[in-house]
Amino acid sequence: MRPLVLVLLVFLAGGCVSSSKGGSVHTSQPAEGSASTLPASGESPAEEGSSPALSLRESRLSPEGVEPPALTPAEQEEIWQAHLAALDQEIDRLETLLERDRKDAESLEAFIARLSEEKAELQREGPAAYRPSLWLELEGSMVGPPEFGQLFYYKGMTRSGPFYHLAGLKGGALSAFREERPYRILAAVLCRRYYPFPSSYIFVYRWDPLR
Numbered sequence: 001m002r003p004l005v006l007v008l009l010v011f012l013a014g015g016c017v018s019s020s021k022g023g024s025v026h027t028s029q030p031a032e033g034s035a036s037t038l039p040a041s042g043e044s045p046a047e048e049g050s051s052p053a054l055s056l057r058e059s060r061l062s063p064e065g066v067e068p069p070a071l072t073p074a075e076q077e078e079i080w081q082a083h084l085a086a087l088d089q090e091i092d093r094l095e096t097l098l099e100r101d102r103k104d105a106e107s108l109e110a111f112i113a114r115l116s117e118e119k120a121e122l123q124r125e126g127p128a129a130y131r132p133s134l135w136l137e138l139e140g141s142m143v144g145p146p147e148f149g150q151l152f153y154y155k156g157m158t159r160s161g162p163f164y165h166l167a168g169l170k171g172g173a174l175s176a177f178r179e180e181r182p183y184r185i186l187a188a189v190l191c192r193r194y195y196p197f198p199s200s201y202i203f204v205y206r207w208d209p210l211r
Contacts, residue, residue, distance in 0.1 A: 065134045069186065069205060075170070077127035079203045082168030083190045086201035087119045089148065089167075094194055111194050118191060132188035132203070138164065139184045139210065146177035152185070152202070160197045164189070167201035182210040 071079070094112050098105060122130065140154030150166045157163070167190055169176060177183070186206040193199040 066137050066186070068132065068135045068188075073128065075205075076130050078170065078172070079132060079168070079188055079190075079205070080122065080127040080130040082203045083130075083132075083201075084119060084122060086167040086190045087115050087122070090191060090193060090201070091115050091119075097194075108194070115191065132190070134189040135205075136164075136187050136189060136202070137184065138187060139182065141180050141182045142166070142177060143180055145179060146174045148174070149201075152187075161195075162198040162200070163193075163195065164200055164202045165193065166204065168203040169207075170203075170205050177204075177207065178209075183207045184210055 091112055094108050094115075098108050098112075138152065138154040140152055140157070142150050142152055144150050146166065146169075148167060152164050152166060154164070164187065166174065166177075184207070185204050187202040187204050190201040190203055193201065
């Protein structure tokens with residue numbers, strides 16, 4: 001019986017897979033069980049819960065950013081405006097959730113307060129001094145209309161994120177994106193979204209079609 005027990009132990013040990021370092025968005029490959037790079041239209045990688053457990057401390061959503069581009073004053077202001085617009089949209093979204101259901105009032109109100117502080121800080125700073133804290137290169141596409149809040153499905157994205165939602169596009173014309181067409185994008189990460197998993201708004205600075 002000992003050889004059989006030994007075989008069983010080896011088999012069970014082989015089934016224990018350690019979690020890989022996640023979040024590298026421009027070099028990592030999807031882990032087994034991850035969301036498809038280009039899922040079918042309408043597929044959601046994770047359902048939005050009504051009571052996400054969120055830390056209010058800012059965290060880097062990816063361990064690897066990329067070198068920021070040299071921005072002109074006009075580009076700095078455009079991204080700054082997009083950051084403010086994303087904050088306003090997220091605050092409005094959370095206030096609507098509060099009106100609908102007070103069950104998670106404490107965490108919602110705390111998150112709204114943090115976003116409001118971030119907005120006030122940005123306004124004090126002004127566009128001339130503004131610098132996005134993180135830039136990412138992603139490869140993927142949008143499976144819905146290229147509109148505010150649309151999720152960008154990228155290579156390496158898993159069902160627990162990080163998730164990146166469109167908040168702006170250089171030049172202001174979101175219609176420059178083509179639905180379901182794959183792109184390599186350079187994006188500035190703006191503000192966090194209220195969600196159980198890492199989720200943020202992004203401003204797409206550059207987009208190169210992959211076909």
